[in-house]
Amino acid sequence: MGNHSSSHHEPGEQQSSHNTNSAGISGKQPSRTSSDANMTRSPSGADINEKNFSQYVPIEKLSQILHSKTQSQFGVNGIVCEIFVTQLFPNYSDLGTRIFKQLHANSRAKTKHLGTVAFKQQCERYLALMDDNKILEVYVKLYGEPTEDPEKPDFITSDGVKRLLLTCYSIAMAHSTGNGVGALCPQLDRTLNSVVKSIFFSQDSLSLGFVSRWFEQNAIRLVLLVHKYCVHTLTTAYRGLEQSDGFDGGSGLELSTPVLDIKNPFSDSSSSSTSDAHSHKIDDSLMPLSQAWLLAGTLPPLYSRPQAVSSPTANKSTSSAVQIFKNKLAMIPSHWALLYDSDDHGVGANRFLHHVLGYRGPTLVLLHTRDDQTYLIASPNEWKETHLYTGSEGCVVIQLLPKFVILEKKPNILYLNTSIRGYPKGLRAGADPRKPILSVDEHFEKIDIKGIQHELISIEVWGCGDPSSREVQLDIKKWQIKEAERQRTVKLTAADWMDHPDRYLLELGGRQNYNN
Known part of the structure; x- marks a missing residue:
């Protein structure tokens, strides 16, 4: 955070500022010494040595509004914590209180309130x-x-990390297209505990640097969304406060949080005729919304932002520089569609292939074991049967439960083979073909994790592409069905039937006469 200078001061600060700078009025300017670098401050926390304070209009207006509200309610010439929290963070009082305390501590104010100049400087x-x-x-x-102890660094407890994660989740869910549906997630506490266990192990507290490095390597985007919300609040709240209708909490902000769409695009008409209440209800056995939020913040952005499928008939004008720039700035949430659920579609390699192959977009494969463990294979590309290891940048293998651990993150670590002879069969993930991190057998009944075998009870596959990915897959399935029907109803002439191999097979079985 850079320092700014100010020529505007609060009452009681002008004389001190004049005395400080009087030495440089006539003659040469005095050279900067170490004592000059340490700015003197007013009791309310303003840097009174600073000049040329750049008046940032949103902060200027916000400070005036908060100052007037504080003066009218508390009779204080400044800004108090209660007004800051109730006006700017009414839905996140804990976050607002912590931010104000941090602004107050950074200003080193001796009063409980912050002066308007100090508030503007710190903001x-x-x-x-x-x-x-x-x-x-x-x-x-x-x-x-x-x-x-001043000799010991500050620390953070497991409860503090859990509060931070809960704030990240609440803000993300409140500003997704679900608008608050995240509060209904029954697995939220379990999801947060899996992250806390991964960070702390058996420790009760850790240094701030260690926890910061963990988030930096694993889930930095979760925290960055909170900062985006805070910046949005500080720079736009004055508009609602000026109109006396209150700040809406940043309802116009869109964050990249996926919304789970449990409708299967290839379900038959009987399943689609179920009640609306059931069709919109997420089963407890499926990926909970809190887990989707966690994955959206830890996986590469291509999973949480829909990727368009290339098509020769697509409008080429959409690939202009302006459109590309807008796409990079867009924070539109994607809709993750359930492609395969072994509980409904059946367990087996053929069922997995039928529902997953042909989907031209990123996918997430969740594997649940009998001993309550959950693993994830994130594939950025379309799944294909081959004897080679495939996958571009963005391949990830993660343990979700009971602890959240990123096991591997490299290209060319995915393997799927159910028909090619002479090569291992099943689903695998790992950089070392001899010792893959995760291996599912060819019958999709057992799973081997780092050499330890577990019983596989269910599999989910979620598609993370845009709606056109599902439409392309649906077209492929329709074509396959029509082609199979066409081959079953091939009409043969009498001449063709006389030389047809099926005729000789029937004769060998004892049938000699046929009807025309």
Whole structure:
């Protein structure tokens, strides 16, 4: 966060500022010394040595509104925490309180409130955060615990990390197209605990640096969405507050959180005739919404943002530079569609191939074992049967339960073969063909994880592409059905039948006479 200068001061600060700068009024400017670098501050936390404070209009207006509300309700010449939280973060009071305390601590104010100048200075420094790693450190510290011993670094507890994750989840769900449906996820606590177990193991607290590095390597986008929401709030809240209708909590903000679509595009008419209540209900055995949120923040962005399927008939004008720029900035949530569920479609290699092959988009394969473990294979490409290991950048193997662990993240680690002789059969994932991390047998009944065999009880496959991916797969399935019907109803002439191999087979079976 960069420092800004100010020529505007609060009451009681002008005289101090004048005395500080009087030495440079006549003659040469004094050279900067180490004592000059340490800025003096007003009791309310403003840097009174600073000049040329750039008035950022949204923050300027916001500080004036909060100052007037504080003065009218509390009679304080400044901004208090209660007004900051209730006006800007009414739905996330814990987050708002922690942010205000951080702004107050950074300003080193001696009063309980923040002066308007100090508030503007700290908000601008907060908005000036651009580096992802710095943003991550700020939010981990936000939920950390200060140490009483100045020689020991600050730390964060497992409860603090869980609170941070809960804030990330709540904000993401409230601003997805589901609009608050995330609060209904029954598996939320289990999902958060899997992440906490992965970070802390058996420890109760860890250093802020260690936790920051874990998020940086595994789930940095979860935290970055919170910062996006906070920046959006600080820069747009003044509009609603000026109109006296209150801040709406950033309802216009869209975050890249997937929305699970459990409708199977290849279900028959009998299954589609079920009640609407059942069709919109997510089964407990399927991937919960909180787990989808976690995967959207940890997997590469191609899984949470729909990727268009290339088509020769597509409009070429959509690939213009302006459209590409908009697509990169877009935060439109994708809809993950259930392609295969072994509980409904049956267990077996042929059932897996029937529902998964032909889907031209990224897919997520979830494998559930009898001993309550869940593993994920993320494929960025279309699944194909081959004796070679395939997969481009974006292939990931993850343990979801009981702990969240990214096991491998490399290209060319996926293998699927059920028919080619002389090669291992089944589904595999891992960089070493001799010792794959995860291996499913050819009957899709057993799963071998790092050399330990488990019983496989269910499989889910979710498609992460855009709707055209499902439409392409649906067209392929329709073509296959028509082709099979056409081959079954081939009409033969009498001359063709006389030389047909089926005729000789029937004669060998004892049937000599035929009807015309």
